[in-house]
Amino acid sequence: MMSSKLIQMETVGQIIRAKRESLGLLLRQVASHLDIDQAILSKIERNERKPTKQNIIKLAEILKLDEEDLLVQFISERIAYEIADEDCASKVLKVAEQKVKYLKSNLVKN
Amino acid sequence: MMSSKLIQMETVGQIIRAKRESLGLLLRQVASHLDIDQAILSKIERNERKPTKQNIIKLAEILKLDEEDLLVQFISERIAYEIADEDCASKVLKVAEQKVKYLKSNLVKN
DNA sequence: ATATATTTGACAAATGATGTCAAGTAAATT
DNA sequence: AATTTACTTGACATCATTTGTCAAATATAT
Numbered sequence: 617m618m619s620s621k622l623i624q625m626e627t628v629g630q631i632i633r634a635k636r637e638s639l640g641l642l643l644r645q646v647a648s649h650l651d652i653d654q655a656i657l658s659k660i661e662r663n664e665r666k667p668t669k670q671n672i673i674k675l676a677e678i679l680k681l682d683e684e685d686l687l688v689q690f691i692s693e694r695i696a697y698e699i700a701d702e703d704c705a706s707k708v709l710k711v712a713e714q715k716v717k718y719l720k721s722n723l724v725k726n
Numbered sequence: 727m728m729s730s731k732l733i734q735m736e737t738v739g740q741i742i743r744a745k746r747e748s749l750g751l752l753l754r755q756v757a758s759h760l761d762i763d764q765a766i767l768s769k770i771e772r773n774e775r776k777p778t779k780q781n782i783i784k785l786a787e788i789l790k791l792d793e794e795d796l797l798v799q800f801i802s803e804r805i806a807y808e809i810a811d812e813d814c815a816s817k818v819l820k821v822a823e824q825k826v827k828y829l830k831s832n833l834v835k836n
Numbered sequence: 837a838t839a840t841a842t843t844t845g846a847c848a849a850a851t852g853a854t855g856t857c858a859a860g861t862a863a864a865t866t
Numbered sequence: 867a868a869t870t871t872a873c874t875t876g877a878c879a880t881c882a883t884t885t886g887t888c889a890a891a892t893a894t895a896t
Contacts, residue, residue: 625825625828642840642841642842643841643842643843644841644842652885652886653886653887653888654841654842654843655842655843655844655886655887655888656885656886656887658842658843658844659843659844662843664843664844665884665885665886666884666885668884668885684813684814687812687814688814688817688818688821689821691809691812691814691818691822692818692819692821692822692825693822693825695805695808695809695818695819695822696822696825696826696829697829698805699801699805699826700826700829700830702797702801703794704794704797704798704801705826705830706823706826706827707798708798708801708802708805709802709805709819709822709823709826711798711799711802712801712802712803712805712806712809712819713816713819715735715802715803715806715810716806716809716810716815716816716819717816718735719806719807719810720810720815752871752872752873753872753873754872754873762854762855763855763856763857764872764873764874765855765856765857765873765874765875766854766855766856768873768874768875769874769875772874774874774875775853775854776853776854778853778854
């Protein structure tokens, strides 16, 4: 039996907009909670600007989204765009994983 | 039987310095080939400055290192530092891989 | 039509990336 | 030990990117 996993390839912006609208919140309401201009939030939702990590955390809060999930989407999206044009993108990710493990194992100090 | 892979966790800077010295080249010689001040190269080798992608390409050339290998080390190092402090680093990399695949499959259009 | 919500673009400020330069230190040579 | 050669350091300059403000333009809903 074949199991197929359907990957939902929504951007963080799309996730945010969808959830905001489903909650009936206005840009200005959400934006003021994040302490940014609604223009920026508008652009974030349309992938015209990148949110900061703090933006993401506050967005998860007000939109009742799981913070870690949203952060994972956000950071992985940033990385994916960063390396998508490299031939060796997938090798890069594998090596990065080893380096992360190494760094974490030495994170005792500092 | 257990196979263990020893991961060499040299930084790009260390790789470059080691190879430059083994070739008996001076900072100033290599730097001039990269068209940068030797002070920058010195800092790159000691991980005090980040090289540009162009720097890496020229370094591979003059130091007779494999360009793709060096680029992979360089980019993965950048990414590893970027996310090493996240709890969800390894989840991030897995999701990033999916996103990259998705982006590449849609890379037909621009 | 009017009011409300969103989008757009010009601009500003802060931050980060990238480089120059000269003076300081370290290492090797005479 | 003095000199030369190599490397390091820090102050500074320049430029690009990020992050934000604001007001006018557009779209949507009453």
